[in-house]
Amino acid sequence: MYWRRATTATILRRTMTNHSPLPTPLGDVPTATFRAAMHRVADMVADYLDRVGEYPVLPRIAPGEVRAALPASPPPAPEALDDLLADYRRIIEPNVTHWNHPGFMAYFAITGSAPGILGEMLAAGLNVNAMLWRTGPAPTELEELVTDWLRQMIGLPAAFRGHINDTASISSLLAIAAARHRVNGGDVRTRGMAGRSDLPALTVYASEQAHSSVDKAVITLGLGHENLRKVDVDAEFRMDVAALEQAIAEDRAAGKRPIAIVATAGTTSTTSVDPLRATAAVARREGLWLHVDAAYAGSAAICPEYRALLDGLEEADSVVLNPHKWLFTPVDCSVLLLRDPEAMRAAFALTPEYLRTGDSGVTNLMDYGPQLGRRFRALKLWFVIRAFGVRGLQDRIRAHCALAQEFASWVLAERGFEVCAPHPFSTVCFRAVTGGATASEDALNERILAEVNAAGPVFLSHTRLRDRIVLRLSVGNLRTAREHVAKAWELVRAAAARG
Amino acid sequence: MYWRRATTATILRRTMTNHSPLPTPLGDVPTATFRAAMHRVADMVADYLDRVGEYPVLPRIAPGEVRAALPASPPPAPEALDDLLADYRRIIEPNVTHWNHPGFMAYFAITGSAPGILGEMLAAGLNVNAMLWRTGPAPTELEELVTDWLRQMIGLPAAFRGHINDTASISSLLAIAAARHRVNGGDVRTRGMAGRSDLPALTVYASEQAHSSVDKAVITLGLGHENLRKVDVDAEFRMDVAALEQAIAEDRAAGKRPIAIVATAGTTSTTSVDPLRATAAVARREGLWLHVDAAYAGSAAICPEYRALLDGLEEADSVVLNPHKWLFTPVDCSVLLLRDPEAMRAAFALTPEYLRTGDSGVTNLMDYGPQLGRRFRALKLWFVIRAFGVRGLQDRIRAHCALAQEFASWVLAERGFEVCAPHPFSTVCFRAVTGGATASEDALNERILAEVNAAGPVFLSHTRLRDRIVLRLSVGNLRTAREHVAKAWELVRAAAARG
Numbered sequence: 002m003y004w005r006r007a008t009t010a011t012i013l014r015r016t017m018t019n020h021s022p023l024p025t026p027l028g029d030v031p032t033a034t035f036r037a038a039m040h041r042v043a044d045m046v047a048d049y050l051d052r053v054g055e056y057p058v059l060p061r062i063a064p065g066e067v068r069a070a071l072p073a074s075p076p077p078a079p080e081a082l083d084d085l086l087a088d089y090r091r092i093i094e095p096n097v098t099h100w101n102h103p104g105f106m107a108y109f110a111i112t113g114s115a116p117g118i119l120g121e122m123l124a125a126g127l128n129v130n131a132m133l134w135r136t137g138p139a140p141t142e143l144e145e146l147v148t149d150w151l152r153q154m155i156g157l158p159a160a161f162r163g164h165i166n167d168t169a170s171i172s173s174l175l176a177i178a179a180a181r182h183r184v185n186g187g188d189v190r191t192r193g194m195a196g197r198s199d200l201p202a203l204t205v206y207a208s209e210q211a212h213s214s215v216d217k218a219v220i221t222l223g224l225g226h227e228n229l230r231k232v233d234v235d236a237e238f239r240m241d242v243a244a245l246e247q248a249i250a251e252d253r254a255a256g257k258r259p260i261a262i263v264a265t266a267g268t269t270s271t272t273s274v275d276p277l278r279a280t281a282a283v284a285r286r287e288g289l290w291l292h293v294d295a296a297y298a299g300s301a302a303i304c305p306e307y308r309a310l311l312d313g314l315e316e317a318d319s320v321v322l323n324p325h326k327w328l329f330t331p332v333d334c335s336v337l338l339l340r341d342p343e344a345m346r347a348a349f350a351l352t353p354e355y356l357r358t359g360d361s362g363v364t365n366l367m368d369y370g371p372q373l374g375r376r377f378r379a380l381k382l383w384f385v386i387r388a389f390g391v392r393g394l395q396d397r398i399r400a401h402c403a404l405a406q407e408f409a410s411w412v413l414a415e416r417g418f419e420v421c422a423p424h425p426f427s428t429v430c431f432r433a434v435t436g437g438a439t440a441s442e443d444a445l446n447e448r449i450l451a452e453v454n455a456a457g458p459v460f461l462s463h464t465r466l467r468d469r470i471v472l473r474l475s476v477g478n479l480r481t482a483r484e485h486v487a488k489a490w491e492l493v494r495a496a497a498a499r500g
Numbered sequence: 501m502y503w504r505r506a507t508t509a510t511i512l513r514r515t516m517t518n519h520s521p522l523p524t525p526l527g528d529v530p531t532a533t534f535r536a537a538m539h540r541v542a543d544m545v546a547d548y549l550d551r552v553g554e555y556p557v558l559p560r561i562a563p564g565e566v567r568a569a570l571p572a573s574p575p576p577a578p579e580a581l582d583d584l585l586a587d588y589r590r591i592i593e594p595n596v597t598h599w600n601h602p603g604f605m606a607y608f609a610i611t612g613s614a615p616g617i618l619g620e621m622l623a624a625g626l627n628v629n630a631m632l633w634r635t636g637p638a639p640t641e642l643e644e645l646v647t648d649w650l651r652q653m654i655g656l657p658a659a660f661r662g663h664i665n666d667t668a669s670i671s672s673l674l675a676i677a678a679a680r681h682r683v684n685g686g687d688v689r690t691r692g693m694a695g696r697s698d699l700p701a702l703t704v705y706a707s708e709q710a711h712s713s714v715d716k717a718v719i720t721l722g723l724g725h726e727n728l729r730k731v732d733v734d735a736e737f738r739m740d741v742a743a744l745e746q747a748i749a750e751d752r753a754a755g756k757r758p759i760a761i762v763a764t765a766g767t768t769s770t771t772s773v774d775p776l777r778a779t780a781a782v783a784r785r786e787g788l789w790l791h792v793d794a795a796y797a798g799s800a801a802i803c804p805e806y807r808a809l810l811d812g813l814e815e816a817d818s819v820v821l822n823p824h825k826w827l828f829t830p831v832d833c834s835v836l837l838l839r840d841p842e843a844m845r846a847a848f849a850l851t852p853e854y855l856r857t858g859d860s861g862v863t864n865l866m867d868y869g870p871q872l873g874r875r876f877r878a879l880k881l882w883f884v885i886r887a888f889g890v891r892g893l894q895d896r897i898r899a900h901c902a903l904a905q906e907f908a909s910w911v912l913a914e915r916g917f918e919v920c921a922p923h924p925f926s927t928v929c930f931r932a933v934t935g936g937a938t939a940s941e942d943a944l945n946e947r948i949l950a951e952v953n954a955a956g957p958v959f960l961s962h963t964r965l966r967d968r969i970v971l972r973l974s975v976g977n978l979r980t981a982r983e984h985v986a987k988a989w990e991l992v993r994a995a996a997a998r999g
Contacts, residue, residue: 027899029614032550039617042622049626059634062637079888082615097628097637098636100626113624115529119585123588123593125621126612127598127600128599137597138565138595139559142566153574167832170870190724193701193727194692200694202696213850214872218870222722223721228694333666354962356712362563373712374666376831384584388579390577479527
């Protein structure tokens with residue numbers, strides 16, 4: 002080869018220097034040390050989960066304190082695993098927000114369940130990158146299988162095929178990218194969007210209650226934030242389909258090109274569900290991709306009685322459901338189900354020579370998005386589904402919903418409080434009311450939230466509905482029992498009474 | 501609130517049905533069962549790492565066999581953890597590609613080291629989502645600290661600030677997105693790129709040896725694949741800076757707008773390093789963002805003697821380095837270091853009401869990209885750096901390079917083989933040569949690769965250089981010793997001799 006003839010001497014000079022004659026391999030931490038540390042860590046994790054409820058959910062720490070407690074520079078010499086674990090126990094564990102705490106009822110509460118943790122441990126030991134079937138046959142096939150189990154569990158047609166992403170943010174971004182790829186026979190992939198006189202603005206539709214990740218997806222994809230139309234919602238915070246149709250018509254009249262609708266099944270503020278069937282009809286009539294963000298409420302669809310609330314889900318082109326949200330799987334695990342996986346492959350697949358294999362008829366998961374590397378996330382989801390069984394998962398979802406309904410009944414029965422939105426699942430929006438000015442009611446609710454969260458036993462979050470501050474209680478952790486919800490209510494009432 | 505007066509009856513009717521009076525909480529797997537399973541899994545992981553070298557690196561399995569061995573539908577009832585673990589051991593573990601095998605020398609070899617696995621276990625137990633400082637104070641501050649340690653270790657200026665992404669694919673995508681955000685005062689974020697007469701095509705530059713993730717980033721961001729200019733390389737596979745300047749000039753003359761250069765420090769095929777200082781000078785003169793993909797070779801920069809090979813790295817606007825590649829940290833862990841983190845915040849930050857907190861002066865890591873959810877990845881990196889110490893990491897990097905240099909010396913000394921590129925780090929490109937036609941030499945090398953990989957003890961990969969098939973051997977796993985590299989060479993020679 003040309004350069005060899007030309008430069009062998011150079012190479013040798015360049016590469017054979019600076020290499021001291023080290024013994025190899027220096028290897029990993031010695032096996033016996035590691036095994037002992039694994040057992041110690043096994044107990045630390047089990048101990049943590051046993052006593053997590055004794056921590057205040059929010060650590061009592063000021064910004065900068067953790068960093069100040071640690072050396073500003075890396076250690077030159079090795080440190081003993083014992084010292085690492087001791088520092089972890091002393092500095093890190095007490096200063097995380099305890100998402101696995103039974104009193105965590107903020108945002109959407111989640112669970113790193115026992116079977117999920119076991120799956121993560123084994124995956125960390127394997128350390129597989131299943132970018133190609135060849136680089137992870139079992140991980141690839143298990144990902145196909147377990148996402149198909151999930152498809153069956155929520156009653157989607159057999160045509161849907163799933164894969165696992167890190168976050169719903171990426172899953173939704175991919176769905177909109179696939180929609181973008183349908184424009185002009187896919188030429189955005191090749192030609193891009195800038196500097197073209199033949200390409201109008203491309204618009205995406207979602208309700209004003211859609212998650213901020215949809216905003217970020219549209220920004221990232223270069224469609225422009227203003228081309229995400231925030232469609233009005235009805236009195237129950239569901240997308241107003243007539244307003245959707247009107248927005249599409251206006252955009253078409255203005256020369257823009259609608260490409261996708263993102264409907265939400267379980268919005269972040271209130272868990273409202275957009276009218277999926279009516280929205281799907283609009284999407285089909287208009288030739289738009291329908292993506293459904295069911296990151297939270299998709300899990301409820303494993304219970305047949307909740308399917309009616311998600312009626313029309315099966316009409317979607319893509320659905321995202323996060324098992325790391327309300328299906329007891331450790332972060333990260335976001336399942337994207339696609340009616341036409343080839344549409345995603347067409348938008349993204351690209352195989353450089355160094356990733357080419359002779360394997361045919363296999364799925365190479367790298368083909369379904371921009372990320373080459375991928376962890377073995379299917380393992381923990383497989384463990385979770387098997388350890389609880391479908392019925393066990395259903396029972397837990399139902400129990401969480403029942404707890405939230407009970408909480409709502411307490412709020413509804415209490416003078417000086419109101420429930421602020423329908424609460425079909427495990428999340429309730431509520432607020433203290435005085436009949437006074439909005440600003441003073443808002444201040445009251447913000448004070449209640451601050452005092453409740455400072456108390457320690459629970460963590461609630463808030464949102465804004467119809468321009469009023471609203472408190473949120475979301476049940477989703479497997480440890481959360483009636484007593485924790487009752488404690489939250491006791492703290493809320495006490496804080497309000499101090500007003 | 502309006503809807504309460506209007507619809508309370510509806511809500512009650514809608515939400516209070518279908519909730520059977522279940523005992524709550526159903527909870528997680530019982531604590532004692534979990535603790536016992538954790539210990540069992542601890543031994544399974546330790547046993548696996550003890551015997552991983554006994555497996556063939558590539559499992560001997562045909563597509564579909566794993567899936568066929570598993571039930572097509574999810575189990576209705578709970579299964580015992582013992583059964584899960586037995587199935588894992590029987591069906592999954594033997595059928596992964598063993599990335600932790602000492603004979604894994606394909607692509608870039610990686611290591612899920614003992615301290616990294618311990619960090620992953622603890623992170624799985626905490627199950628924190630550190631999207632906000634408030635939702636993970638210690639994880640947020642540890643991520644800031646440990647990425648600063650890494651910055652110090654590779655000698656970047658103090659101005660650089662780091663955060664952790666899942667993959668270099670995303671890190672590079674973010675860097676190019678930040679570059680895009682500098683166009684027209686950031687209006688691409690708001691207005692997008694389609695349907696605008698005022699926006700020319702936006703171009704990005706990388707060498708023809710750059711990683712395919714750069715192609716995918718440009719596609720995802722909507723810039724268009726054809727607007728990624730693949731710049732020619734010199735005889736040693738480094739970006740030709742004169743050709744780069746010429747491409748930029750041609751694009752400007754054609755009315756296009758260059759926005760970013762992606763230089764590579766350690767290309768995937770040959771680990772060549774683009775001339776960073778000269779490229780940085782071009783970037784500065786032209787007003788372009790310089791992103792350096794140092795996902796692999798950035799780790800070598802922790803050894804002072806390798807810094808000269810990455811001369812000019814400190815002139816970059818952003819640098820990606822993957823500790824999950826050659827710094828012994830389990831996947832996934834990709835560190836993006838930014839000279840001006842505010843540029844990334846400006847491109848992406850967006851805080852909906854439900855994520856607003858009163859915390860001031862804190863870093864909310866969700867602000868630096870499109871993904872809201874984020875695992876606690878800093879913990880494992882902190883463990884790895886502390887357990888090995890900087891010197892321990894340096895020694896291991898040096899040992900890997902020394903092994904690769906020794907392998908190259910064997911190839912150079914062997915008639916009928918050639919080394920095909922400079923090999924300054926731990927990766928060597930080589931091929932069998934016969935002096936015959938290119939096609940027949942390529943077929944010979946493909947046959948050698950297939951036979952070597954079928955043998956079991958090692959896994960090599962390939963690439964294409966100057967339109968010839970080339971074999972690659974990359975040392976990066978902590979278990980890889982001289983005997984494994986020697987075994988690879990023995991198998992290669994034997995396969996060639998059968999020719």
